[in-house]
Amino acid sequence: MDKKKIASILKEYSYLTVGTLIMVVGIYFFKFTNNFCFGGVTGMAVLFSGFTIFSASDLTFIINMLLLVVGFLFVGKSFGVKTVYVSILMSVALSVLGKIYPLTKPLTNEPVLEFMFAVFLPSLGSAMLFDAEASSGGTDILAMILKKYTSLNIGVTLMIVDVAITVIAFAVYGPKTGLFSVAGLLTKTLMIDSVIENMNLCKYFTVVCDDPEPICDFIHKELDRSATIFNAEGSYQHNEKKIILTVMKRNQAVRLRKFIRQQQPNAFIMITNSSEIIGKGFRGMN
Structure with a gap:
């Protein structure tokens, strides 16, 4: 492998690392502390942390690792090295933050301000990953398994899962957090599309x-x-x-x-x- 190829790989993975860490900051400091459930693995983790002894960070690590194992068993290596790298990095970073900087309450008393960062930072990080033709794993791996073994409409199926997680948030965390979660679910996709479009403009x-x-x-x-x-x-x-x-x-x-x-x-x-x-x-x- 020549130096140019090595430099290109290092640049690509540096970009992936920055995008992943931006996601981690938004998720850990703003999403987890406010119990926002926008769907996906982190949404599941927030939801399950409401009635288990595990933190959202630890649950994200557990769920992502289980999905990676299941993905390797049922899909093989087709979901790509970059997705595995991002999934492991995000899971480890969230778990490490939970150990070295534990948070038991939101950073501020302004839930709307924290909601904005909880949506924007993960959306920015996700947009960077999509721009590099990678993803954060999680439910994307589940989508690949469903696509391989069923005839279900994957987009609709995953949307139903996300909506279910968001609806259950009403029962677990109350109407205020539930409404914020609904707003986050509706805003997230639009925000990611907007960021990708501006990055590539x-x-x-x-x-x-x-x-x-x-x-x-x-x-x-x-x-x-x-x-x-x-x-x-x-x-x-x-x-x-x-x-x-x-x-x-x-x-x-x-x-x-x-x-x-x-x-x-x-x-x-x-x-x-x-x-x-x-x-x-x-x-x-x-």
């Missing part, structure tokens, strides 16, 4: 101009991107025009827009947001 340029060479030189040499040029004709005066198509990250887009406005002020620029760019230099390719 790129700018798609359509530039209509007379002289594309200076613009393309700037794109190549200064931004390390490429572009596609089309021949075109203006519909009013039938002048020859060139159309440049290019895609880049947001910080690069600011520089390109400024350059075009300075160098070719008569150019017509259309800039569109896009979060699904697949190709060299973007998602799916090196």
Whole structure:
């Protein structure tokens, strides 16, 4: 394995580690202490901790490890090394936090503020994991088992489980915590989708101009991107025009827009947001 490959793996797992630890902070300090049950393994752990001698951290560790064992037995290795790594790291980190920094009550007296962090931090961490094509394991492993051995609609089945956990929270922790849990369940998916979209947001340029060479030189040499040029004709005066198509990250887009406005002020620029760019230099390719 060459140095470039090793560096790429280290970068990928560093990214996974950061995303997982962000999840852990949100779950341990804000979700567990307020008994929020948003579904998933941590939701199960919070729920079961209400009527067992185990803490939510310990129950998360136990459930995740059991699911990993069951996953290996029934699915094999197909759920991936990254998912196993994240699942073990999250379980161990929560368990360690429970031992070195035990909490018996919320950090503040502001449940709405803590609810916001209990939703946002795990959503941010989950979005980072999904962006790296990994997951935190848990119910994802259960989904793989169900998919392999049943004809059930996996998404609906897991949603029913999450809803059941949230509904039972009313009986275990009361209506206030139950309502917060319902709100968290409804918000979580939307938050993850929104974070993923913003993380992957790129700018798609359509530039209509007379002289594309200076613009393309700037794109190549200064931004390390490429572009596609089309021949075109203006519909009013039938002048020859060139159309440049290019895609880049947001910080690069600011520089390109400024350059075009300075160098070719008569150019017509259309800039569109896009979060699904697949190709060299973007998602799916090196």
